[in-house]
Amino acid sequence: MVAEDEGLVVTYVLKGDPGGCAARARLLAIEQTAEVSPSLCAGAFFEDRVLGRVESIAPVGTDRCEVVIRFPADVVGTDFGQLFSVVFGNVSLWDGVRVAAVRPTPGLAARLGGPRFGIEGVRARLGVPERPLLMSAVKPLGRSPSELAAFAYDLARGGIDLVKDDHGITDQVFAPFEARVEAVSAAVARANGETGRRCLYCPTVTGPVDRIVDRARFARGAGAGAVLLSPMVVGPDFLRVVAREADLPVIAHPALTGAFFAHDDHGIALPALLGTLMRLAGADLVVFPGWGGRFPFTREGCQAVDRALKEDLGGVRSAFPVPAGGLSLDHVPDLRKVFGRDVVFLIGSALYERSPDLAANAAFFLSLVETRPA
Amino acid sequence: MVAEDEGLVVTYVLKGDPGGCAARARLLAIEQTAEVSPSLCAGAFFEDRVLGRVESIAPVGTDRCEVVIRFPADVVGTDFGQLFSVVFGNVSLWDGVRVAAVRPTPGLAARLGGPRFGIEGVRARLGVPERPLLMSAVKPLGRSPSELAAFAYDLARGGIDLVKDDHGITDQVFAPFEARVEAVSAAVARANGETGRRCLYCPTVTGPVDRIVDRARFARGAGAGAVLLSPMVVGPDFLRVVAREADLPVIAHPALTGAFFAHDDHGIALPALLGTLMRLAGADLVVFPGWGGRFPFTREGCQAVDRALKEDLGGVRSAFPVPAGGLSLDHVPDLRKVFGRDVVFLIGSALYERSPDLAANAAFFLSLVETRPA
Numbered sequence: 001m002v003a004e005d006e007g008l009v010v011t012y013v014l015k016g017d018p019g020g021c022a023a024r025a026r027l028l029a030i031e032q033t034a035e036v037s038p039s040l041c042a043g044a045f046f047e048d049r050v051l052g053r054v055e056s057i058a059p060v061g062t063d064r065c066e067v068v069i070r071f072p073a074d075v076v077g078t079d080f081g082q083l084f085s086v087v088f089g090n091v092s093l094w095d096g097v098r099v100a101a102v103r104p105t106p107g108l109a110a111r112l113g114g115p116r117f118g119i120e121g122v123r124a125r126l127g128v129p130e131r132p133l134l135m136s137a138v139k140p141l142g143r144s145p146s147e148l149a150a151f152a153y154d155l156a157r158g159g160i161d162l163v164k165d166d167h168g169i170t171d172q173v174f175a176p177f178e179a180r181v182e183a184v185s186a187a188v189a190r191a192n193g194e195t196g197r198r199c200l201y202c203p204t205v206t207g208p209v210d211r212i213v214d215r216a217r218f219a220r221g222a223g224a225g226a227v228l229l230s231p232m233v234v235g236p237d238f239l240r241v242v243a244r245e246a247d248l249p250v251i252a253h254p255a256l257t258g259a260f261f262a263h264d265d266h267g268i269a270l271p272a273l274l275g276t277l278m279r280l281a282g283a284d285l286v287v288f289p290g291w292g293g294r295f296p297f298t299r300e301g302c303q304a305v306d307r308a309l310k311e312d313l314g315g316v317r318s319a320f321p322v323p324a325g326g327l328s329l330d331h332v333p334d335l336r337k338v339f340g341r342d343v344v345f346l347i348g349s350a351l352y353e354r355s356p357d358l359a360a361n362a363a364f365f366l367s368l369v370e371t372r373p374a
Numbered sequence: 375m376v377a378e379d380e381g382l383v384v385t386y387v388l389k390g391d392p393g394g395c396a397a398r399a400r401l402l403a404i405e406q407t408a409e410v411s412p413s414l415c416a417g418a419f420f421e422d423r424v425l426g427r428v429e430s431i432a433p434v435g436t437d438r439c440e441v442v443i444r445f446p447a448d449v450v451g452t453d454f455g456q457l458f459s460v461v462f463g464n465v466s467l468w469d470g471v472r473v474a475a476v477r478p479t480p481g482l483a484a485r486l487g488g489p490r491f492g493i494e495g496v497r498a499r500l501g502v503p504e505r506p507l508l509m510s511a512v513k514p515l516g517r518s519p520s521e522l523a524a525f526a527y528d529l530a531r532g533g534i535d536l537v538k539d540d541h542g543i544t545d546q547v548f549a550p551f552e553a554r555v556e557a558v559s560a561a562v563a564r565a566n567g568e569t570g571r572r573c574l575y576c577p578t579v580t581g582p583v584d585r586i587v588d589r590a591r592f593a594r595g596a597g598a599g600a601v602l603l604s605p606m607v608v609g610p611d612f613l614r615v616v617a618r619e620a621d622l623p624v625i626a627h628p629a630l631t632g633a634f635f636a637h638d639d640h641g642i643a644l645p646a647l648l649g650t651l652m653r654l655a656g657a658d659l660v661v662f663p664g665w666g667g668r669f670p671f672t673r674e675g676c677q678a679v680d681r682a683l684k685e686d687l688g689g690v691r692s693a694f695p696v697p698a699g700g701l702s703l704d705h706v707p708d709l710r711k712v713f714g715r716d717v718v719f720l721i722g723s724a725l726y727e728r729s730p731d732l733a734a735n736a737a738f739f740l741s742l743v744e745t746r747p748a
Contacts, residue, residue, distance in 0.1 A: 027668075034514035035540055037723040041514050050516035050548070074547050075515065079582040081607040082544050085629045089542070089607060092632030093669045093699070140408035140415050141449065142424035166409055168463070170456050173448050174424070208453040209611040210619070213584060233455040233463060235609025237583040245584070255459045258466030259634045259641050266636040294401075295467045325467070349411040 006073040006107040009055070010087055014065050015096030015265055018057065021065035025054045028097070029069050031090050050075060064265075066100065073108045080237040080281040083112075087277075088260075088268055099268040102276045109314035115284040116243045116250075118317025119310075119342050122284055125225060125249070126161050127198050132336060132369045135162040135202075135322060135346040136362065138184060141169050145180040149187035151358060155351075156191035156199035158362020162285075162344065163188060164202040164228050167253040171207055177215060185223035200225025202251055205242065206234050216246035224248065230255040231281065239282040251322070252283035270301050275308020279319045285344055290323030292331050299338065306339055320344045329354065332368045345369070380447040380481040383429070384461055388439050389470030389639055392431065395439035399428045402471070403443050405464050424449060438639075440474065447482045454611040454655040457486075461651075462634075462642055473642040476650045483688035487614070489658045491623045492691025493684075493716050496658055499599060499623070500535050501572050506710060506743045509536040509576075509696060509720040510736065512558060515543050519554040523561035525732060529725075530565035530573035532736020536659075536718065537562060538576040538602050541627040545581055551589060559597040574599025576625055579616065580608050590620035598622065604629040605655065613656040625696070626657035644675050649682020653693045659718055664697030666705050673712060680713055694718045703728065706742045719743070 012028065014021045026038075029052030034041035041051060052069040059065050076086050091097045104112055115121070123129055136155050138148040152163045163184070171177040181203045188201040205215040205227045212234060216227050226249040231239050233255050243250045252274075260268040268277070270288075278286045286309060289295030291302055302323060310318045323335055324346035332345055347365060354361040386402065388395045400412075403426030408415035415425060426443040433439050450460050465471045478486055489495070497503055510529050512522040526537045537558070545551040555577045562575040579589040579601045586608060590601050600623040605613050607629050617624045626648075634642040642651070644662075652660045660683060663669030665676055676697060684692045697709055698720035706719055721739065728735040 033542065034516060035542055035722075036514040037727060040723055040726055041516070046514075046516055050514070075542075077544065077546060079544075081580055081583065081604070082542075085542060085580070085604060085607045088633070089604065089629030092630050092636075093628060093663055093671075094632070095636075095670045140410040140420075140424070142408060142415065142420055168407065168409055168449075168456075168459060170451065170453075172451060206455055206459070208615065209455065209583065209609050210587060210615045230455070230459060230463065232606075233459045233609070234611070235583050235607070237608065241582065241584045254467060255463030256466050258468070259462070262466075262469075262640040263637045267633050289467055296469045297467075348409075349414055352414055353411060 006105045008071045008073070008076045008083065008086065008108060009103045009105065010069050010071065010099060011101040012067045012069065013060060013098045013100050014067055015063060016065065017063065018059050018065060021067060022057055025057055025067040025069065028052070028091055029054055032086050033071065033075050035090065073105070073111070076108065078111050080240055081235060084236055084277070096265050098266055099272050101269070102272050104280065104314060106314040109316050112280050113240070113282065114280055114313070114316030115282055115319050117284045119320055121317070122249050122320060125198065125200065128161060130341055132341055133161040133320070133344040134159065134365055134369065135164060135344050136160045136351050137164050137166050137346070137348040139166040139169070139348060141166060141172065142174050145175050145183035148175060148180060149183040152184045152201060153187040153191050154358035155362050156188045156197070157195060158359040159197065159366035160199060160362050162200050162202055162226065164251065165204040167204055167206065167228060167230055167255055169204055177207065178218060181219050181222045181224060189223055202226040202228050204228045206230050209234060212238055213242060213245045216242045216248065220246045220248055226251055226284070228253055231278065232256040236277070236281050239278070243282045249284035250282060251285040251287060252278045253287050271304035271308040275305045276313070279309055279313070279316065283319050285320040285322050287322040287324050287346060289325030290327050290331065290335060292327065293324070294326030303338055310342065318342070322346050329365060329368065336369070380479045382445045382447070382450045382457065382460065382482060383477040383479065384443050384445065384473060385475040386441045386443065387434060387472045387474050388441055389437060390439065391437065392433050392439060395441060396431055399431055399441040399443065402426070402465055403428055406460050407445065407449050409464065447479070447485070450482065452485050454614055455609060458610055458651070470639050472640055473646050475643070476646050478654065478688060480688040483690050486654050486690070487656065488654055488687070488690030489656055489693050490617045491658045493694055495691070496623050496694060499572065499574065502535060504715055506715055507535040507694070507718040508533065508739055508743065509538060509718050510534045510725050511538050511540050511722040513540040513543070513722055515540060515546065516548050519549050519557035522549060522554060523557040526558045526575060527561040527565050528732035529736050530562045531569060532733040533571065533740035534573060534736050536574050536576055536600065538625065539578040541578055541580065541602060541604055541629055543578055551581065552592060555593050555596045555598060563597055576600040576602050578602045580604050583608060586612055587616060587619045590616045590622065594620045594622055600625055600658070602627055605652065606630040610651070610655050613652070617656045623658035624656060625659040625661060626652045627661050645678035645682040649679045650687070653683055653687070653690065657693050659694040659696050661696040661698050661720060663699030664701050664705065664709055666701065667698070668700030677712055684716065692716070696720050703739060703742065710743070
C-alpha cells in the first residue's frame with residue numbers, strides 16, 4: 001500500500017491569464033487521470049485517490065502561469081509508458097502546455113529505481129575513478145561487421161572507454177545484429193587484452209519491440225559492456241526493462257526527442273525530458289547534442305541537462321551526461337569547464353577525420369582528459 | 375533482395391532560402407542514414423545503397439522549401455521504431471524540419487503490411503457492413519472491475535459496437551488488468567447473448583513493455599475482440615507486434631502524439647502521424663480529437679487524417695478514423711457529413727451524462743446512425 005501523499009509532482013507552464021490557468025489546471029488534473037467530465041469523478045474517493053491535485057498556481061508574466069500538480073503514485077504506476085502518459089499524454093493534444101519539471105516523492109523515487117549503475121557504477125566497471133570518460137562510435141551504417149570491428153579495435157586500443165554502435169545501425173543487411181555484436185565484442189576484447197584497459201562495447205539494441213530484450217541478453221552473452229537504445233523510438237519503458245533483464249548499463253539516445261522541446265510554449269522542457277525523465281526511467285548515460293556541434297543547442301540548455309542528471313533526486317543514482325552531435329576535439333576544453341569530471345565526451349566523425357591512424361587519434365583524445373583542466 | 379529503387383519517400387518542409395534548403399536537404403539525407411561527415415560516406419556504394427536521395431526541392435514562399443527524400447528500403451527495415459527514426463529521429467533535434475507526408479514504394483508497402491483487418495475486416499467481425507460504427511469507453515479510472523463491467527454490459531446492450539477501456543486504465547490497484555479484462559469480457563458476452571449483436575470489448579494493453587504482448591494474448595483468451603494501445607507511449611512498433619501475436623484488430627490512441635504537430639515549422643504533420651504512419655504501423659482504428667470537443671482540433675485537420683487513413687497506399691488496407699475527445703451526441707450529424715459511413719464515433723462522458731439509463735443512452739446513440747444522413 002502506498003502512502004496517499006506519495007506521487008509525482010509535475011510543474012507545468014500553461015498559457016492563459018490567472019483565472020483561465022486556474023480552470024485549465026483543474027481540468028488538466030482530471031484529463032491526465034480520470035479523463036471524464038468533472039461530474040463523473042466528483043467526491044472524496046476521486047479527490048483523494050485518483051485525480052491530480054493542484055498544489056499551486058503562480059502567474060508568469062501576464063499570459064501564462066506555473067502550475068504544480070501532484071499525481072497519486074497509484075495512478076502513475078512504475079512502468080514508464082504510463083508515467084509519460086500521466087505527465088503529458090492527453091494534454092499533448094491541448095494548446096500551450098509545457099512540462100517544466102518532474103519530481104517524484106521519496107517513496108515513488110524508490111519504487112521507480114532510476115539508473116541501475118549510475119555514474120559510480122559505470123566508473124567502477126571501467127576502472128576509471130576520476131577523469132572524464134571518452135566515447136566514440138563504430139560507423140557509418142553501410143559498413144560490414146569486420147570493418148566495424150576493425151574500427152572498434154583501433155578505438156579501444158587508443159584508449160576510448162565506451163565504443164558504441166551508431167544508433168541507426170540496428171539489423172540492416174550491411175551488418176546484421178548478431179554478426180556485428182560478436183565481431184565487435186571480440187575486437188574490443190582483443191584490444192583490452194593488449195592494453196590492460198576495460199573498454200566497454202555498447203551495441204544498439206533498438207529494433208523490433210519483441211526482440212529488444214533478447215538482443216540485450218545476446219549482447220551481454222557476447223561480451224558487451226553496456227547497451228544503447230533510443231527510448232522515444234522504442235518506448236521509454238525499455239530503459240528499465242533492458243537494464244534489469246541484461247544487467248548492463250544503458251545509454252539513452254535522443255532520437256525523436258526533439259519534437260518535445262522544439263516549441264517554447266508546448267511540450268516537455270529539455271532538462272525534464274533528457275535529464276529527469278530519462279534518469280528516472282533508468283538511463284545510466286544520456287546522449288544529447290552539445291553546443292557548438294551540428295545541432296542548435298545552447299550552453300545553458302546543456303548545463304540544465306547536466307544539473308538534472310546529477311542533482312539530488314531522493315536517492316536515485318546520478319547519470320552521466322554525454323554531450324555529442326558533431327563535436328570536435330577542439331570543443332573538449334570548453335565542455336570540460338561546464339560538465340566537470342563527471343561527463344562522457346562522445347566524438348565520432350571528427351575522430352575518424354583527424355588522421356588515417358584511428359588508434360592514434362583516440363590516444364590524442366585521451367590525452368586531452370588525462371591532464372588536469374587548464 | 376530488395377530492388378534498389380524501393381524505399382520510403384518522405385516530404386519535408388525545411389526552413390531556409392532555396393540555396394540553404396538544398397544544403398540542408400543533402401545533410402538531412404545523410405543525418406538520417408549514415409550520420410557521419412560527408413567525407414566518411416562518399417562514393418557510389420553509399421550513394422546507391424545507404425544515403426537518402428534528394429529527389430526534389432521546391433520553394434514554398436521565400437523562407438522555406440518542400441524537399442522530397444527517398445530512403446532505401448534496406449535502411450528503413452520493417453520495424454516501426456527504426457522507420458520513425460529514419461523519418462524524424464535525429465532531425466527532430468534540428469530547427470525547422472517538418473515531415474509533411476510519408477509514402478512507401480509498393481514493394482516496401484507490401485513488406486510493412488499495414489492493418490491486419492482494416493475497415494472491411496473490422497466490419498466483418500461486427501457484422502455491420504454499412505453504417506458508421508459506435509465506440510464508447512468504460513470509465514473513469516478509479517472504478518472497480520465489477521463497476522466497469524456493469525457499464526460495459528449496459529453499453530453493449532444498448533447497441534455500442536466497440537466498448538474500450540479508457541487509455542489510462544492500465545493495471546492500477548483500482549482495477550487490475552486480468553480481473554478487469556475477465557469481468558468486462560464476460561459482461562459484454564452476456565449482453566451479446568441477449569441482443570444477438572457482436573459488440574467487441576477492446577481492453578487497453580499499454581503497460582510494462584515486457585508484458586504488453588502477454589496482455590494482448592490474455593485479452594484474446596478472455597474473449598476481447600480488439601485491443602487498444604498508445605503507440606507513442608509504448609513504442610509504435612507494438613501496433614505491428616500486438617496485431618500479429620494476438621491476431622486482433624488494434625486501436626491506436628493518440629497519447630503523447632500532440633508534441634509532434636504542435637509546431638507549425640517542426641515535427642510531423644497531423645495527417646502524416648495519425649494517418650499514414652499509424653496506418654502503415656498496423657492500426658486498424660485510429661483515435662484522434664474531433665473538432666468541437668475539448669481539444670483544439672479543426673475540421674480541416676480531421677478531414678486530412680480521414681483522407682490519410684483511406685487513400686490508396688499501394689495495397690495497404692484502410693483504417694477507421696475514430697474522432698473523439700469530449701464529443702457530444704449533438705456532434706454526430708456534422709461529423710457524419712465529413713467522414714461518411716466509414717467512421718467510428720467515440721463518445722464517452724456525454725453518453726454517461728445524458729440520463730441515468732446508460733443502455734437507453736447507447737440505444738439513442740445507435741438511433742443517430744441507423745437512419746440515413748439528412
